[in-house]
Amino acid sequence: MKLGRSTYRFESNVAISDCFTVVGKKEGQGPLSIYFDMVIEDEYAGQKSWELAEGKLLNIAITKLVQRVGENPDNIDLILSGDLLNQLSSSHFAARDLDIPFVGLYGACSTFALSIGLASIFVDGGFAKNVIAATSSHFCSAEKQFRYPLELGCQRPPTSQWTVTGAAAFLIRQEDSLHSPKITHFTVGRILDFGIKDPNNMGAAMAPAAFDTIMRHFSDTKRSFEYYDMIITGDLGYVGRKLLEELFKKEGIKFSTELFDCGILMFDPKTQNTGAGASGCAASACVFGGYLYKLLRERTFERILIVPTGALMSASTVQLGESIPVIAHALAIEMM
Amino acid sequence: MKLGRSTYRFESNVAISDCFTVVGKKEGQGPLSIYFDMVIEDEYAGQKSWELAEGKLLNIAITKLVQRVGENPDNIDLILSGDLLNQLSSSHFAARDLDIPFVGLYGACSTFALSIGLASIFVDGGFAKNVIAATSSHFCSAEKQFRYPLELGCQRPPTSQWTVTGAAAFLIRQEDSLHSPKITHFTVGRILDFGIKDPNNMGAAMAPAAFDTIMRHFSDTKRSFEYYDMIITGDLGYVGRKLLEELFKKEGIKFSTELFDCGILMFDPKTQNTGAGASGCAASACVFGGYLYKLLRERTFERILIVPTGALMSASTVQLGESIPVIAHALAIEMM
Numbered sequence: 264m265k266l267g268r269s270t271y272r273f274e275s276n277v278a279i280s281d282c283f284t285v286v287g288k289k290e291g292q293g294p295l296s297i298y299f300d301m302v303i304e305d306e307y308a309g310q311k312s313w314e315l316a317e318g319k320l321l322n323i324a325i326t327k328l329v330q331r332v333g334e335n336p337d338n339i340d341l342i343l344s345g346d347l348l349n350q351l352s353s354s355h356f357a358a359r360d361l362d363i364p365f366v367g368l369y370g371a372c373s374t375f376a377l378s379i380g381l382a383s384i385f386v387d388g389g390f391a392k393n394v395i396a397a398t399s400s401h402f403c404s405a406e407k408q409f410r411y412p413l414e415l416g417c418q419r420p421p422t423s424q425w426t427v428t429g430a431a432a433f434l435i436r437q438e439d440s441l442h443s444p445k446i447t448h449f450t451v452g453r454i455l456d457f458g459i460k461d462p463n464n465m466g467a468a469m470a471p472a473a474f475d476t477i478m479r480h481f482s483d484t485k486r487s488f489e490y491y492d493m494i495i496t497g498d499l500g501y502v503g504r505k506l507l508e509e510l511f512k513k514e515g516i517k518f519s520t521e522l523f524d525c526g527i528l529m530f531d532p533k534t535q536n537t538g539a540g541a542s543g544c545a546a547s548a549c550v551f552g553g554y555l556y557k558l559l560r561e562r563t564f565e566r567i568l569i570v571p572t573g574a575l576m577s578a579s580t581v582q583l584g585e586s587i588p589v590i591a592h593a594l595a596i597e598m599m
Numbered sequence: 600m601k602l603g604r605s606t607y608r609f610e611s612n613v614a615i616s617d618c619f620t621v622v623g624k625k626e627g628q629g630p631l632s633i634y635f636d637m638v639i640e641d642e643y644a645g646q647k648s649w650e651l652a653e654g655k656l657l658n659i660a661i662t663k664l665v666q667r668v669g670e671n672p673d674n675i676d677l678i679l680s681g682d683l684l685n686q687l688s689s690s691h692f693a694a695r696d697l698d699i700p701f702v703g704l705y706g707a708c709s710t711f712a713l714s715i716g717l718a719s720i721f722v723d724g725g726f727a728k729n730v731i732a733a734t735s736s737h738f739c740s741a742e743k744q745f746r747y748p749l750e751l752g753c754q755r756p757p758t759s760q761w762t763v764t765g766a767a768a769f770l771i772r773q774e775d776s777l778h779s780p781k782i783t784h785f786t787v788g789r790i791l792d793f794g795i796k797d798p799n800n801m802g803a804a805m806a807p808a809a810f811d812t813i814m815r816h817f818s819d820t821k822r823s824f825e826y827y828d829m830i831i832t833g834d835l836g837y838v839g840r841k842l843l844e845e846l847f848k849k850e851g852i853k854f855s856t857e858l859f860d861c862g863i864l865m866f867d868p869k870t871q872n873t874g875a876g877a878s879g880c881a882a883s884a885c886v887f888g889g890y891l892y893k894l895l896r897e898r899t900f901e902r903i904l905i906v907p908t909g910a911l912m913s914a915s916t917v918q919l920g921e922s923i924p925v926i927a928h929a930l931a932i933e934m935m
Binding site for chain 1: 600601604605607648650651673676677681683684685686687688691692694695697698699700701702703704705706707713717720721723724725726727744787788789790791792911912913914915916919921924926
């Protein structure tokens with residue numbers, strides 16, 4: 264059912280039954296290293312291009328997930344997937360030999376929440392039993408597309424973020440087990456634009472979108488910071504994270520819950536030279552799927568609000584001098 | 600509820616309550632001219648780029664639709680929209696001043712069916728009351744992005760299709776009125792790839808996807824050609840339409856219903872020099888919204904199966920020599 268302007272509440276034990284994460288070499292050397300299901304050291308993943316490599320990672324995440332849960336692929340009703348590449352190339356490469364009905368989504372780095380939120384709509388509404396929500400990103404394919412050829416060796420400004428190479432797939436279905444994290448709320452963001460034009464400062468562009476969606480989630484659900492054990496944004500990074508904190512302070516909103524960010528948790532800033540932190544669809548998807556999902560199952564945390572943000576720029580609109588539209592979607596994931 | 604492998608049946612009078620179509624000059628000179636709600640002669644639509652112009656058309660379609668139905672924008676629960684541009688630029692430009700929760704979809708020219716199908720899921724599932732499904736395309740922004748700079752004046756091969764400049768928005772909600780066309784079934788396609796690599800022959804790439812989705816729709820619903828007054832594909836054009844007919848003949852499937860194609864209906868091949876026909880998200884969306892929707896309301900036709908197809912190529916994957924993944928989604932739209 265719908266709550267307020269933007270939030271859907273799910274009451275039928277819509278669960279993240281299982282998930283599978285695969286990451287690249289650099290992510291596999293970071294602080295969350297031990298939590299990922301698979302690390303692939305070759306940035307081409309045995310393929311002949313970065314775009315195909317990204318598709319391969321996503322295909323691995325989906326097929327390994329299906330194998331692990333022991334489900335016949337014919338029983339997977341639907342895949343909801345998206346990525347950063349023009350026309351969702353990696354999602355289409357990943358899905359073209361899967362023979363499973365497919366819905367393509369675009370929400371830039373907010374895609375993790377978008378795909379899980381829509382999967383929950385299908386499951387809670389009784390339309391589907393087993394839905395896979397998936398997403399991917401790849402440092403090389405993203406840099407090539409959005410910024411400069413890697414071969415140029417351009418200097419990266421300190422506000423720039425490091426796109427995560429990785430993919431994650433989640434099986435969403437009704438499950439009564441007390442061990443399965445439940446998706447209880449999905450708050451759909453709106454498109455905002457605060458005039459930021461620098462594709463090397465996405466954190467600044469996205470912070471107000473995270474603020475807007477968190478405030479709407481609170482307003483719709485009558486919850487507040489106190490309700491959650493953790494509120495974690497997708498990939499604001501160090502710059503965006505600081506701005507978000509300032510936005511709350513400016514509005515006089517006190518918070519007891521620490522504000523975390525997946526983009527900050529992914530890499531070690533001292534040794535990994537990753538600028539303002541991680542970004543990319545796989546930032547929130549792999550940090551959640553690899554790390555936070557396990558903390559929920561162990562009940563280290565019981566109530567998480569995850570708010571992946573998306574900077575919806577394209578190389579062409581940056582060249583046209585257009586500002587960057589942004590969005591953030593939120594998922595409340597709870598142990599019941 | 601779900602039928603078979605890929606089809607969702609809606610039983611709660613999910614209706615296309617109203618729609619608004621806006622097209623460019625060339626479309627306004629075509630055979631369907633009198634059916635569109637608005638023709639904008641300026642290819643820039645008063646904007647400084649084609650990308651912004653496409654966003655403007657989409658914004659007009661959505662805002663005029665909301666005005667015409669007399670609904671307060673605050674009562675629109677959700678916009679589901681997508682387009683052909685990298686990172687859905689025109690959808691984001693259109694939505695950034697609307698203040699309505701937004702979900703971005705990518706299905707290339709199949710987006711019309713994808714957006715209406717997902718909107719129906721939200722409405723039939725009781726999650727939302729008023730949902731807008733929308734899409735757009737623009738000849739100039741598409742040529743620039745997918746093929747060659749228009750300024751080069753490249754010769755177009757005879758198999759090439761002409762991207763429709765236009766946008767359409769549809770209000771999806773429960774409505775008991777006998778005058779409202781109802782969305783009764785949504786068949787979700789799967790990603791296929793038949794090895795076609797020519798971005799100037801999308802009809803050939805997409806025809807097998809249309810075949811696959813129509814056959815799955817028949818198998819899931821136990822319906823056949825006889826059930827429908829009209830089965831109409833999105834933008835196969837003359838080349839793809841012929842291939843689709845051959846695919847049916849090859850399988851020994853006889854059809855009484857004439858197979859139509861929105862890409863063939865949009866332009867006059869004798870006077871408009873549009874190659875193998877129209878394409879683009881707006882091809883099926885504007886032909887349906889402008890023309891077929893009225894024929895349904897007048898009960899000239901009572902049962903239509905519309906099957907928009909998408910060629911999911913990107914300029915980068917074409918340059919990499921990759922083949923074109925394709926998809927088709929189907930909507931059964933009926934007068935009850």
